[in-house]
Amino acid sequence: MNGLTVNLHLLMTTFYRPTQERFKVLIEEHAFPSDHFAVASQVRHHDRSAEEALVAVSPRPGEDLLHAEDLIAAIAEHGDQLALVLLPGVHYYTGQVLPLTDLVYAAHRAGAMVGFDLAHAVGNIPLGLHDSGVDFAAWCTYKYLNSGPGATAGCFVNQRHLGRTDLNRFEGWWGTDKATRFQMETVFNPIPTVEAWQLSNPPVFSMAPIRASLEVFERVGGMGPLRRKSEQQIAYLDHLLDEVLKGRVESITPRSLTERGCQFSLRVVAPGHSGRGVFDALDAAGVACDWRHPDVIRIAPVPLYNSFADIHRFVQVLDGILS
Numbered sequence: 549m550n551g552l553t554v555n556l557h558l559l560m561t562t563f564y565r566p567t568q569e570r571f572k573v574l575i576e577e578h579a580f581p582s583d584h585f586a587v588a589s590q591v592r593h594h595d596r597s598a599e600e601a602l603v604a605v606s607p608r609p610g611e612d613l614l615h616a617e618d619l620i621a622a623i624a625e626h627g628d629q630l631a632l633v634l635l636p637g638v639h640y641y642t643g644q645v646l647p648l649t650d651l652v653y654a655a656h657r658a659g660a661m662v663g664f665d666l667a668h669a670v671g672n673i674p675l676g677l678h679d680s681g682v683d684f685a686a687w688c689t690y691k692y693l694n695s696g697p698g699a700t701a702g703c704f705v706n707q708r709h710l711g712r713t714d715l716n717r718f719e720g721w722w723g724t725d726k727a728t729r730f731q732m733e734t735v736f737n738p739i740p741t742v743e744a745w746q747l748s749n750p751p752v753f754s755m756a757p758i759r760a761s762l763e764v765f766e767r768v769g770g771m772g773p774l775r776r777k778s779e780q781q782i783a784y785l786d787h788l789l790d791e792v793l794k795g796r797v798e799s800i801t802p803r804s805l806t807e808r809g810c811q812f813s814l815r816v817v818a819p820g821h822s823g824r825g826v827f828d829a830l831d832a833a834g835v836a837c838d839w840r841h842p843d844v845i846r847i848a849p850v851p852l853y854n855s856f857a858d859i860h861r862f863v864q865v866l867d868g869i870l871s
């Protein structure tokens with residue numbers, strides 16, 4: 549339903565219920581700007597300032613990646629005042645995967661709710677959302693779910709919150725029981741799933757590519773087989789980067805497979821080359837990749853449609869540009 553940011557707002561109306569004592573939101577310093585804006589405006593909506601209510605955790609000085617233990621320490625430090633922890637599943641800039649279960653455990657121990665932005669995680673890494681205990685999550689469908697910019701987004705509410713009558717929620721007729729919806733009564737009977745959070749008719753034209761894409765995911769056996777191929781592709785590209793481009797290009801994405809999906813965030817370190825110049829040359833050579841300010845080229849060998857030969861060719865093209 550909606551877009552990712554809209555869904556974050558709707559889910560925060562339910563899961564961010566600040567009190568006088570417990571009102572802080574923990575995010576990471578380099579959160580995707582829309583998430584930062586959403587959280588800051590929620591805080592203001594509850595008559596608090598971002599300065600007093602936002603706790604932003606950064607990578608350590610000189611480092612790119614977050615340390616899970618730093619996040620957990622900050623959660624504990626602000627424990628009594630913490631209402632919500634909102635973090636990415638896969639970081640959009642670095643490609644780092646955060647340990648959902650450990651963070652959920654820490655947040656719940658502190659008495660806070662916890663939500664995840666899964667824009668770069670859905671369709672990229674296997675996710676066990678119920679098992680991880682996360683309270684809510686939202687994602688878009690226009691990255692690894694192939695559905696086109698602005699396509700209808702998704703959201704998740706943990707089963708343990710379904711059917712609760714003490715939750716606040718913004719409601720509309722698309723969240724009420726399908727059997728009685730068209731009786732046009734004004735009693736809201738929440739659908740006993742995350743659908744209770746739906747407000748409106750879904751945009752059918754936007755849902756069509758999502759359906760087609762999800763059918764393809766199903767046809768190939770879902771995330772299990774895709775991830776198995778992905779792990780081999782990640783290892784292959786890491787190997788080629790070491791073999792062919794060492795000292796000229798480095799990946800800031802964690803190397804360990806437990807901390808990453810198929811995204812590589814590459815930094816050009818070859819003397820005499822600018823990252824932006826190399827990106828433009830890749831683009832001109834027909835490589836579909838992405839520039840993230842200030843200095844990262846994001847590439848993603850996607851197991852659904854990229855081959856090992858694509859990866860080899862990418863490295864050859866990049867080597868050619870840097871030579």
Ligand SMILES: Cc1ncc(COP(=O)(O)O)c(C=O)c1O
Binds near residue numbers: 583665701
């Ligand atoms: C990590 C992340 N969060 C939020 C958004 C915003 O998505 P939307 O425009 O659907 O609200 C994006 C979009 O690229 C994103 O990558």
